[in-house]
Amino acid sequence: MxxxxxxxxxxxxxxxxxxxxxxxxxxxxxxxxxxxxxxxxxxxxxxxxxxxxxxxxxxxxxxxxxxxxxxxxxxxxxxxxxxxxxxxxxxxxxxxxxxxxxxxxxxxxxxxxxxxxxxxxxxxxxxxxxxxxxxxxxxxxxxxxxxxxxxxxxxxxxxxxxxxxxxxxxxxxxxxxxxxxxxxxxxxxxxxxxxxxxxxxxxxxxxxxxxxxxxxxxxxxxxxxxxxxxxxxxxxxxxxxxxxxxxxxxxxxxxxxxGGKNSLIVLDDADLDIAASNSAWGAFLHQGQICMATGLILAHEKIAEALTERLVTKASHLPAGDPSSGQVALGPIISDGQVKAIQEIVDEAVAKGATLLAGGTHDGRHYAATVLAGVKPGMRAFDEEIFGPVACIATFETDQEAIDLTNRSDYGLAAGIISANTSRALRLADELDVGMVHVNDQTVNGGPFAPFGGPRKSxxxxxxxxxxxxxxxxxxxxxxxxxxxxxxxx
Known part of the structure; x- marks a missing residue:
């Protein structure tokens, strides 16, 4: 037929x-x-x-x-x-x-x-x-x-x-x-x-x-x-x-x-333009409404400020609106209730000392690409899956600290590592207690040929x-x- x-x-x-x-x-x-x-x-x-x-x-x-x-x-x-x-x-x-x-x-x-x-x-x-x-x-x-x-x-x-x-x-x-x-x-x-x-x-x-x-x-x-x-x-x-x-x-x-609260670890030897691109894609694609979304950007303290500046620039150039217009990068959040939940997490992070550098606002269900710096354990933005377009940046001093911050999560779906040293990245990958690790890529990866999933709440x-x-x-x-x-x- x-x-x-x-x-x-x-x-x-x-x-x-x-x-x-x-x-x-x-x-x-x-x-x-x-x-x-x-x-x-x-x-x-x-x-x-x-x-x-x-x-x-x-x-x-x-x-x-x-x-x-x-x-x-x-x-x-x-x-x-x-x-x-x-x-x-x-x-x-x-x-x-x-x-x-x-x-x-x-x-x-x-x-x-x-x-x-x-x-x-x-x-x-x-x-x-x-x-x-x-x-x-x-x-x-x-x-x-x-x-x-x-x-x-x-x-x-x-x-x-x-x-x-x-x-x-x-x-x-x-x-x-x-x-x-x-x-x-x-x-x-x-x-x-x-x-x-x-x-x-x-x-x-x-x-x-x-x-x-x-x-x-x-x-x-x-x-x-x-x-x-x-x-x-x-x-x-x-x-x-x-x-x-x-x-x-x-x-x-x-x-x-x-779900997942997926870490993207950016090491101090990373190309920062590439790292910012990966961070933005992982955090903002489909308004962050993805189980594999980059829920936490762990940036080495030596490069955190420069990476954050690049990510803020990207966020400011990602308009949110009706996808049928063809002029937007971010579409709507699925429901009013989810918009409210996202806003509560962002507001709580700021109240506890995080810095809002981009976004944090919405027009109806269209939530702006958002960047939060200074996110720490104990904040919902650090610990919880947001399911919204919120890039949460935390810093680390040593590779072991990045491993520990990732593994403390209740989730364990995916992680990414950006580094110029593949051997170093692979050493970290072996220590991460997650179901999937992507070296020199962000966390949103899937396909028919790989076993997909993770432990704990994932x-x-x-x-x-x-x-x-x-x-x-x-x-x-x-x-x-x-x-x-x-x-x-x-």
């Missing part, structure tokens, strides 16, 4: 509906989707409650066995077709991502590009070896193979709604799982409708993927539903803790990818991406074979 000259997203198909075996109304009603920058209503979707989740889970379980029995090459073909469709229709889909999530054009384009990469990675995994022979313990033959969990529940956030949804969905599907997905109700189109459409057109069997936007009650229903075997959650540490608690009580596997020891997808979205099954049954003494 040639879709290039058609309206691929076709709002008449899904307006006021969710994606079960096909597009249908939900029992919990309809919700408007608004542009966070202007407040304009851009669409409406069906919102799911517990009854809708129960229906979706039952239908997914019924469809899963047939999907798992398909040849891996056939599953891979459908996944690759979905990636093709995402790329082919990117020009139509990017404006939806911009308007719904407050993304500037380049960030929305990254979602299309990386979304397709994650799907193609999953397609490759579908045909990877899924078993091994075990050592003999007696005359029998023993082997173990990786098998799907059954139905995987995926819960995703608003900030990178397409990528952070499809990376779990595609991996789960590749191994023969069915999926029930609950995108954030603020971004159900980017995080749900687009994904449903590409898999619908790619020929995914009906019922294998169910997408039901919803709130906390829908998420809790997924965690307790007996037809769902695993929960893959991306979101806040508070939300992840709740998911782990409820799902754990119901004996489900739980994969968590949570996750629960699980990873997503690369070889970790096999570990997370399948489980072991041991099979032993005797040529004939034996007679036992009893």
């Amino acid at each position: 040639n879709i290039e000259n058609q309206n691929f997203l076709d709002a008449e198909r899904w307006a006021g509906r969710a994606f079960f075996a096909d597009w249908q109304k939900t029992t919990a009603g309809v919700a408007d989707v608004t542009d966070p920058s202007t407040g304009a209503v851009i669409a409406s979707v069906g919102i799911g409650g517990p009854a809708d989740i129960a229906r979706a889970a039952a239908e997914a379980r019924a469809a899963q066995k047939g999907w798992a029995k398909m040849l891996p090459t056939d599953r891979a073909r459908i996944l690759n077709k979905a990636a093709d469709l995402l790329e082919q229709n990117g020009a139509e889909l990017i404006p939806w991502i911009m308007r719904e999530s407050g993304s500037i054009y380049p960030k929305a384009g990254i979602e299309i590009e990386h979304g397709a990469l994650f799907i193609r990675h999953a397609a490759n995994l579908a045909t990877a070896p899924m078993g091994l022979m075990l050592p003999a313990m007696d005359a029998r033959t023993n082997y173990a193979k990786r098998v799907p969990h059954g139905v995987v529940g995926v819960i995703s956030p608003f900030n990178f709604p397409l990528v952070l949804s499809v990376r779990s969905i595609a991996a789960a599907l590749a191994f023969g799982n069915a999926v029930v997905h609950k995108p954030d109700p603020r971004t159900p189109i980017s995080g749900g409708i687009i994904i449903a459409r590409i898999f619908e057109e790619a020929g995914l069997p009906k019922g294998v993927l169910q997408i039901v936007p919803g709130g906390a009650d829908a998420g809790e229903a997924m965690c307790v539903d007996p037809n769902i075997a695993m929960i893959s959650f991306t979101g806040s540490a508070r939300g992840g803790s709740k998911v782990a608690e409820i799902a754990g009580k119901h004996f489900k596997k739980v994969q968590l990818e949570l 996750g629960n020891g699980t990873r997503i991406g690369g070889p970790a997808d096999i570990e997370e979205f399948t489980t072991w099954k041991w099979i032993s074979v005797k040529d004939a049954a034996t007679l036992y003494p009893f």
